[in-house]
Amino acid sequence: GAVVSQHPSWVICKSGTSVKIECRSLDFQATTMFWYRQFPKQSLMLMATSNEGSKATYEQGVEKDKFLINHASLTLSTLTVTSAHPEDSSFYICSAPGPGVNQPQHFGDGTRLSIL
Amino acid sequence: KNQVEQSPQSLIILEGKNCTLQCNYTVSPFSNLRWYKQDTGRGPVSLTIMTFSENTKSNGRYTATLDADTKQSSLHITASQLSDSASYICVVTSNSGYALNFGKGTSLLVTP
Secondary structure, eight states: OOOEEEEOSEEEEOTTOOEEEEEEESSSOOSEEEEEEEOTTOOOEEEEEEETTSOOEEOTTOOTTTEEEEEEETTEEEEEETTOOGGGOEEEEEEEEOSSTTOOEEEOOOEEEEEO | OOOEEEEOSEEEEETTOOEEEEEEEOOSSEEEEEEEEEOTTSOOEEEEEEETTOOEEEETTEEEEEETTTTEEEEEEOSOOGGGOEEEEEEEEETTSSOEEEOOOEEEEEEO
């Protein structure tokens, strides 16, 4: 079945570092991918919609200069957290809609980001 | 405003027992409703999908129901296992496209 791979699964880094997270659709093409943020015991919060070949669409309140999204191919979207600070520490998840009608979103396994 | 409300927020049951999770929504127009299971530190995995015309759908020990008139759905877990311990998230999609509306999830703990 459709699989979405997310890498890395866990990042610990110093404040001020920029961190890149990759999201790949392994056996299907995804012109659209989604990036979420999840705090402990909270639901997923959509941050932005990544569109292949065009600019990402950001949700209200999400800083596009802080969270850079690049969807360079039909199977890869990247999220870069620039100059990360402790308040950026969270669980980041990507998803891509499966091919076909009424296919579910296929989620990556998430990236745990810890900024010291 | 499109909303998805889940209850209970958390639930503890003994291994082998059954349980039912609830999802009420106000999303309109409605396209489909999915239940996802999210293990701690992992991404959500789809369990079932319900479209407007479907009332019941099963996936192994998981059975989802949908009442599109009252905008309610339930997820019934039969003969629970320790591995069922996870967060169960109700996600409702509107006809406007990929707009997903997430519930806050029900945290289920199955104890020996």
